Amino acid sequence: MKAQEKIWMDGKLVPWGDAKIHILTHGFHYGLAVFEGIRAFSTPDGTAIFRLDEHVERFLNSAKIYRLDMGYSAKELAKACVDLVRANPAKECYIRPIAYTGYGEMGINPLTSKVSVGIASWEWGAYLGADSTGKGVRAMVSSWTRIDSRSMPVQAKCTANYANSALAKMEALAGGYDEAILLNTQGMVAEGPGENIFRVKDDVLSTPPASSGILRGITRDTVIQFASDLKLRFYRNDATKEELYTSDEVFFSGTAAGVAKVREIDGRRIGYDGAPITDKMVKLYDGAVHGKLKRYSKWLTPVKP
Numbered sequence: 001m002k003a004q005e006k007i008w009m010d011g012k013l014v015p016w017g018d019a020k021i022h023i024l025t026h027g028f029h030y031g032l033a034v035f036e037g038i039r040a041f042s043t044p045d046g047t048a049i050f051r052l053d054e055h056v057e058r059f060l061n062s063a064k065i066y067r068l069d070m071g072y073s074a075k076e077l078a079k080a081c082v083d084l085v086r087a088n089p090a091k092e093c094y095i096r097p098i099a100y101t102g103y104g105e106m107g108i109n110p111l112t113s114k115v116s117v118g119i120a121s122w123e124w125g126a127y128l129g130a131d132s133t134g135k136g137v138r139a140m141v142s143s144w145t146r147i148d149s150r151s152m153p154v155q156a157k158c159t160a161n162y163a164n165s166a167l168a169k170m171e172a173l174a175g176g177y178d179e180a181i182l183l184n185t186q187g188m189v190a191e192g193p194g195e196n197i198f199r200v201k202d203d204v205l206s207t208p209p210a211s212s213g214i215l216r217g218i219t220r221d222t223v224i225q226f227a228s229d230l231k232l233r234f235y236r237n238d239a240t241k242e243e244l245y246t247s248d249e250v251f252f253s254g255t256a257a258g259v260a261k262v263r264e265i266d267g268r269r270i271g272y273d274g275a276p277i278t279d280k281m282v283k284l285y286d287g288a289v290h291g292k293l294k295r296y297s298k299w300l301t302p303v304k305p
């Protein structure tokens with residue numbers, strides 16, 4: 001990671017190297033931290049943050065689910081993200097707000113700890129590599145089951161959830177794959193460790209519903225909007241892993257990964273005739289985030305100097 005200049009910590013922009021927390025930070029021990037992943041892109045009008053308000057809203061909702069009171073409004077958090085991107089040299093970056101139970105008290109009860117908030121940004125290329133928009137990545141169905149909302153609130157983007165994601169990711173990498181696909185406790189397709197998943201069969205696009213235990217992704221929502229604008233047939237429905245194997249196209253969606261084509265799952269090649277709908281989504285997403293499509297400029301928050 002290339003160091004940037006500033007990190008936003010509890011209301012102030014501090015030098016990158018000074019953004020440190022104590023070893024006894026409560027959230028570090030008990031998994032009580034909620035976070036976001038946002039991206040800023042270069043556009044013809046300068047750097048802009050993609051769907052900032054939706055990310056801030058999800059950030060506040062994650063905190064609400066865990067009873068964490070950040071003490072900042074949506075407007076203040078959005079401004080903090082803009083101020084940070086403006087203060088750092090990168091023209092395109094990933095932005096990571098995180099709210100966590102801070103230093104002072106230990107023990108599982110988080111309510112005695114003050115909530116701290118930090119926001120960092122750094123340059124981050126395509127999360128699943130260059131193949132993700134070219135020939136596609138190779139995925140495996142994980143032996144780990146996606147966490148269930150009866151045990152953990154899956155709609156909260158809590159760091160604790162990512163122990164489950166990390167187990168699946170490590171297993172995929174150890175098996176020589178690029179990414180994992182997690183099934184839910186019903187054995188139906190849920191999502192990737194940090195991405196939602198879509199499939200195309202006979203020109204019909206579909207993705208698992210929120211009730212399948214996924215994180216409701218903002219990129220997923222973007223793709224759904226594209227599908228509507230393209231007048232594609234689209235459904236939110238459950239799929240088995242066999243239905244993925246026999247799909248014409250499969251792709252992941254996520255802020256880090258973008259729209260990422262999948263070319264193989266568990267050794268089965270996906271589709272044989274290219275991936276025209278995925279290619280369209282890749283192109284539309286690239287156009288929207290880079291401010292090349294007027295229709296989607298409402299999703300861009302400019303970072304003016």
Ligand code: PMP
Nearest residue numbers: 194195196215217218219254255
């Ligand atoms: N699922 C999980 C588990 C994730 O961590 C992410 C990344 N935030 C996503 C899906 C995709 O969400 P988004 O498109 O909002 O980045």
